[in-house]
Amino acid sequence: MTAATLALHHDTGTGEATAPRTVDPDVSTAAAGDDRAFERLYRLHVGRIHALALRLAADSDDAERLTQDVFVRAWERLGSFRGDSAFGTWLHRLAVNLILSDRRSAWRRTRRVVPKADLEEEMAASLPVNVGDRLDLDAAIAMLPPGARTVFVLHDVEGYEHAEIAGLTGVAVGTSKAQLFRARRLLREVLDR
Amino acid sequence: MNDCRDVREAIPSLLAGNLGPETRAQLDAHLARCQACRDDVETAIWVGERTRALPRAIAPARDLWTGIAPRLGRRTRRFAAPWWGLAAAAIVLMALSSAATVALVRRTVQPDPGGFAQLELGFQNAARELGEVYRESRGTLAPGTRAVLERNLEVIERALAEARAALDADPSNRALEAVVVAAYKRKIAFLERASAFGES
Numbered sequence A: 001m002t003a004a005t006l007a008l009h010h011d012t013g014t015g016e017a018t019a020p021r022t023v024d025p026d027v028s029t030a031a032a033g034d035d036r037a038f039e040r041l042y043r044l045h046v047g048r049i050h051a052l053a054l055r056l057a058a059d060s061d062d063a064e065r066l067t068q069d070v071f072v073r074a075w076e077r078l079g080s081f082r083g084d085s086a087f088g089t090w091l092h093r094l095a096v097n098l099i100l101s102d103r104r105s106a107w108r109r110t111r112r113v114v115p116k117a118d119l120e121e122e123m124a125a126s127l128p129v130n131v132g133d134r135l136d137l138d139a140a141i142a143m144l145p146p147g148a149r150t151v152f153v154l155h156d157v158e159g160y161e162h163a164e165i166a167g168l169t170g171v172a173v174g175t176s177k178a179q180l181f182r183a184r185r186l187l188r189e190v191l192d193r
Numbered sequence B: 001m002n003d004c005r006d007v008r009e010a011i012p013s014l015l016a017g018n019l020g021p022e023t024r025a026q027l028d029a030h031l032a033r034c035q036a037c038r039d040d041v042e043t044a045i046w047v048g049e050r051t052r053a054l055p056r057a058i059a060p061a062r063d064l065w066t067g068i069a070p071r072l073g074r075r076t077r078r079f080a081a082p083w084w085g086l087a088a089a090a091i092v093l094m095a096l097s098s099a100a101t102v103a104l105v106r107r108t109v110q111p112d113p114g115g116f117a118q119l120e121l122g123f124q125n126a127a128r129e130l131g132e133v134y135r136e137s138r139g140t141l142a143p144g145t146r147a148v149l150e151r152n153l154e155v156i157e158r159a160l161a162e163a164r165a166a167l168d169a170d171p172s173n174r175a176l177e178a179v180v181v182a183a184y185k186r187k188i189a190f191l192e193r194a195s196a197f198g199e200s
């Protein structure tokens, strides 16, 4: 590859830093059916989407599968991307929807009846014994009960408002707020002891 | 601010440093007499500091693209064709021609005043440089291979010229800009492959 094409790839790269109203050649080229343009979009955004999937699903195999599903869905839906938000924002929203819908069915399949008061205890008990005095925040997030984890990741990590979270998850705004405080308390309890 | 619920509502503004002096004083007064709210505020600050330090992106442990590419449907197979398939792709695009392609990309394109000229200049420079690389290496190609490559290049260039002429006729059409960009990209990708073919 020549210096000229390298510079070109740099100039035409996309990302959240790019203003949303800029024509993104890779997005329009991918929408026209070019899978190599789409692969460039994948390489640029995969880390963001994988981090989101990892935190919401709390399982690395599920996160990899969901990340792949997100990009396949994005390819199928690229025609409906109108360019009124940045591509990264559109992709992120698509990912949240797909992952939450997948998790809902997973949780329905495996739901156990656990009295709410026991969750704190259960979470504390599920901690690895030899974590030393420092447990990684991501590891602690993975141990949160699903409802509290979803709200915490969407609100505190990803910056969604409670009203948006309510719309995405189907819980009431008040429930979303309560789950957030619960999640923060649980995280501090397991990390700060 | 007598209600614990009001305090909870105020925590995001408190963390962002957006509370007015009067509200802040009311909040402090409540916190002084309410342990539960003090805990909530401390916890929000404590967790918030650690959350901000989380990585925004985490690369997967393995390349997930290999599991994505085969699932991308019909459009993939056309573009994933080897270099000699590019001509077929170009012909398909010409057959669809501007109307269909424009309809396809129109939905994805937003106005970009001034950006296109610079973008096109970059594409032209890259295409010229790659064209020179190819011309240098073409002497090493078998005559049959060279003929096939150059016939394909001609098809791609015709598609580009057609898109460029359409844009000349309708210079404010952003969708046509995207078609031109796509045509340049095909030409550059083709020249890259053709040059590599000459070197090997």
Ligand SMILES: [Zn+2]
Binding pocket: B003, B004, B007, B030, B034, B035, B036, B037, B038
């Ligand atoms: Zn209170």
